[in-house]
Amino acid sequence: MRNSIISWKYFLAAYLIAVPAMSETTINIAGWGAKSGPLRSFGVNSQAIIDAAITRVNENGGVTLEDGTKAMMAVEYYDSGCNAEQGIAVARKVASETNALIGIGPTCSGVAAASFGVFQKKVDDASDTGLQMALLTDTAVRNGLAKISQWTFRNTPNEPDMYDKLFAWVAENRPEIKTIYGGTETDQGHSAGTYSKVIVQAAVRHGFEWVNGPIEGVNGTIVEGFKNVLSSSSNWLMADTNFSVQARAFKKSGADMFIVSSHPFTTCGFLKELYRQKGMPKMLVGLTSSSSAETMKGCSKQVEGMIIPTSFAPITDAAKEVAALAEANGGAADLHSAAAWENVMIIKQVIESVGITGDPANLQDERRKIRDGLEALETTEGLLGTVSRVQDEGEALKPYVFVQAQSGNWEVIHDPR
Amino acid sequence: MEYYFGILQTLGFHVLLGYSAYILLLTGQLSLAQVGFFAIGAYASGILTVLFEWHIFPALFIGAIAAGCMAFMVGFPALRIKGLMLVIATIAFSEIVRLIFFNLRWRFEINGLEVGPDGAQGFREIRYFAANGWEIYEIVWLIWTMVAVATILLWWLDQIKAGAILRAIGSDELAAESSGINVTSVKIVAMACGGVIAGLSGGLYAHSTTYVDHNTFTVLLATFAVSYPLVGGLKSVFGTLAAVIFIQGILIEGLRFLGDYRTILFGALIILVMNFKPKGIVDENFVKGISEYLRLNKKLIK
Numbered sequence: 001m002r003n004s005i006i007s008w009k010y011f012l013a014a015y016l017i018a019v020p021a022m023s024e025t026t027i028n029i030a031g032w033g034a035k036s037g038p039l040r041s042f043g044v045n046s047q048a049i050i051d052a053a054i055t056r057v058n059e060n061g062g063v064t065l066e067d068g069t070k071a072m073m074a075v076e077y078y079d080s081g082c083n084a085e086q087g088i089a090v091a092r093k094v095a096s097e098t099n100a101l102i103g104i105g106p107t108c109s110g111v112a113a114a115s116f117g118v119f120q121k122k123v124d125d126a127s128d129t130g131l132q133m134a135l136l137t138d139t140a141v142r143n144g145l146a147k148i149s150q151w152t153f154r155n156t157p158n159e160p161d162m163y164d165k166l167f168a169w170v171a172e173n174r175p176e177i178k179t180i181y182g183g184t185e186t187d188q189g190h191s192a193g194t195y196s197k198v199i200v201q202a203a204v205r206h207g208f209e210w211v212n213g214p215i216e217g218v219n220g221t222i223v224e225g226f227k228n229v230l231s232s233s234s235n236w237l238m239a240d241t242n243f244s245v246q247a248r249a250f251k252k253s254g255a256d257m258f259i260v261s262s263h264p265f266t267t268c269g270f271l272k273e274l275y276r277q278k279g280m281p282k283m284l285v286g287l288t289s290s291s292s293a294e295t296m297k298g299c300s301k302q303v304e305g306m307i308i309p310t311s312f313a314p315i316t317d318a319a320k321e322v323a324a325l326a327e328a329n330g331g332a333a334d335l336h337s338a339a340a341w342e343n344v345m346i347i348k349q350v351i352e353s354v355g356i357t358g359d360p361a362n363l364q365d366e367r368r369k370i371r372d373g374l375e376a377l378e379t380t381e382g383l384l385g386t387v388s389r390v391q392d393e394g395e396a397l398k399p400y401v402f403v404q405a406q407s408g409n410w411e412v413i414h415d416p417r
Numbered sequence: 418m419e420y421y422f423g424i425l426q427t428l429g430f431h432v433l434l435g436y437s438a439y440i441l442l443l444t445g446q447l448s449l450a451q452v453g454f455f456a457i458g459a460y461a462s463g464i465l466t467v468l469f470e471w472h473i474f475p476a477l478f479i480g481a482i483a484a485g486c487m488a489f490m491v492g493f494p495a496l497r498i499k500g501l502m503l504v505i506a507t508i509a510f511s512e513i514v515r516l517i518f519f520n521l522r523w524r525f526e527i528n529g530l531e532v533g534p535d536g537a538q539g540f541r542e543i544r545y546f547a548a549n550g551w552e553i554y555e556i557v558w559l560i561w562t563m564v565a566v567a568t569i570l571l572w573w574l575d576q577i578k579a580g581a582i583l584r585a586i587g588s589d590e591l592a593a594e595s596s597g598i599n600v601t602s603v604k605i606v607a608m609a610c611g612g613v614i615a616g617l618s619g620g621l622y623a624h625s626t627t628y629v630d631h632n633t634f635t636v637l638l639a640t641f642a643v644s645y646p647l648v649g650g651l652k653s654v655f656g657t658l659a660a661v662i663f664i665q666g667i668l669i670e671g672l673r674f675l676g677d678y679r680t681i682l683f684g685a686l687i688i689l690v691m692n693f694k695p696k697g698i699v700d701e702n703f704v705k706g707i708s709e710y711l712r713l714n715k716k717l718i719k
């Protein structure tokens with residue numbers, strides 16, 4: 001009997017040493033994105049992965065608070081559609097009506113541009129009445145958004161760097177590819193902006209020639225001559241369903257490489273028509289956002305061979321696990337949604353490094369601590385490796401790989417990490 | 418409270434947008450051009466406060482006047498046609514305006530930051546309110562003062578001869594013309610007034626959201642604009658107010674968790690109202706009921 005009591009005492013002591021005290025506190029975070037409308041899948045994917053990441057953090061004991069106790073994390077995900085008004089309404093709701101320490105989102109760059117604008121532009125500017133809560137974006141990828149406010153940060157890929165390296169690699173490995181031609185969905189800021197200001201310039205920088213002769217003003221420098229790029233291309237709109245004219249123009253151009261800068265839905269529409277017209281080129285290059293499951297579901301046959309730089313592919317153990325968890329939660333992991341996993345882990349890391357009590361009475365002070373903690377980060381651990389932070393702009397430099405559509409899957413063809 | 422004030426902001430500029438359609442609907446004209454005037458007001462006032470660093474009041478005023486002038490000019494050709502043709506013509510106008518702003522790139526550096534409309538990338542940094550220390554309740558106060566003024570003016574319009582003329586044209590254009598009313602002039606004036614209100618609403622919208630782009634001004638927003646007075650009823654200006662609160666406050670914001678189903682509910686609401694309350698929720702019977710209720714209460718108090 002006595003031995004039994006002693007062993008229970010040892011067990012209890014060992015348990016208390018091994019398991020830090022659990023706090024009653026819950027650390028709340030909020031997420032929002034498009035869970036309705038045409039871009040619904042983006043929000044669904046993000047939410048699936050945020051939920052999985054929160055579950056993982058909690059399974060591992062939660063997050064360590066300032067006093068050394070552990071707290072569970074909880075997330076509430078809101079549907080902001082792809083609508084600026086709704087995005088702002090959610091941002092205000094989260095900032096003023098919840099105890100969320102930080103937000104993750106939104107999906108659309110237009111919503112990000114609007115909702116970042118209602119945040120305080122510069123911290124400690126008493127004359128600026130904008131919202132004061134940190135936001136760490138996973139999806140909205142249009143260039144340069146995070147600098148709208150010092151409270152907004154992004155963990156989205158750096159497209160200028162990715163396309164620069166992609167074309168350098170293509171130039172080296174596919175010397176037979178000489179000429180390029182392309183098009184974009186002009187009513188989508190990300191697609192059109194990246195195409196006309198980044199992708200074509202990167203291609204020209206690495207020696208590829210526009211098929212009909214040089215485009216005036218385009219010398220390889222980012223943004224230079226972007227209007228002429230658009231007017232020299234054959235473009236469409238996101239709501240278009242007929243691409244026969246554009247496909248004919250692509251085919252007629254006879255270029256070695258076609259650049260298709262568009263979201264999955266229109267990428268598929270366009271490629272199906274191009275395929276029907278037997279106009280497939282020697283090489284296809286796509287927009288980062290198209291390296292997703294939606295494209296494969298929509299047109300795996302026609303997209304075959306397309307090369308895209310992406311900041312996510314299931315090539316590491318962690319990335320494979322996230323892809324599996326996303327699927328189990330009813331979503332899919334891609335370069336946008338996988339960033340949500342990283343964001344949750346970054347938030348956990350920051351909470352633990354700056355010391356958070358989780359006490360709602362300190363909410364505003366702790367939101368500020370989180371912001372300062374995010375700003376202080378120089379690197380974070382991503383699913384594909386170390387992510388560097390460009391902190392004066394609140395942006396990230398993420399590792400990436402080049403994937404190619406092969407037999408219904410995105411296969412990694414080059415890993416420049 | 419920030420959130421509830423935010424909702425009040427949204428309701429405010431939607432009420433004004435609804436009023437801009439209401440005044441034209443009184444003359445029996447269904448116009449989807451209001452979203453075009455809304456866009457003109459948004460961009461014009463945004464450009465004035467951001468690129469020229471104007472104060473918000475003259476910027477809103479010029480935005481509203483610019484939209485009103487455009488409505489006046491559009492009114493001449495557009496209001497010579499009616500019914501479905503007018504709907505098509507006004508959609509075309511709104512699309513032209515949307516595509517102009519889609520292609521508008523007018524940017525220069527102010528205080529080390531390049532600002533201004535940037536084509537498909539939109540027009541950001543319209544941060545007059547936050548940058549000038551306006552608290553959100555002050556913005557709400559401004560918006561709802563505008564709403565109150567517009568409501569009073571439209572209610573008063575209904576009490577005087579001008580309102581009777583508008584309704585006479587709406588009821589029977591031929592009869593109104595036979596009794597000496599210059600129908601085209603009245604419709605154009607109504608169009609211009611609607612344009613001013615929509616422009617004002619657009620200016621307030623742009624400064625509240627801090628960002629506008631061509632995707633904001635789609636046919637969907639135009640549909641919302643005309644659906645407010647149609648669902649609310651044309652009997653009273655308060656019908657539009659009630660419809661905005663119901664559609665934007667309850668259907669869109671209150672039922673956010675329903676996601677895409679909200680759009681289905683919106684469609685179902687329109688179908689239900691058209692079938693069971695063809696004159697809108699605030700129709701003659703509703704107004705009569707309210708009047709009787711108030712009269713009864715008065716008697717009881719006495």
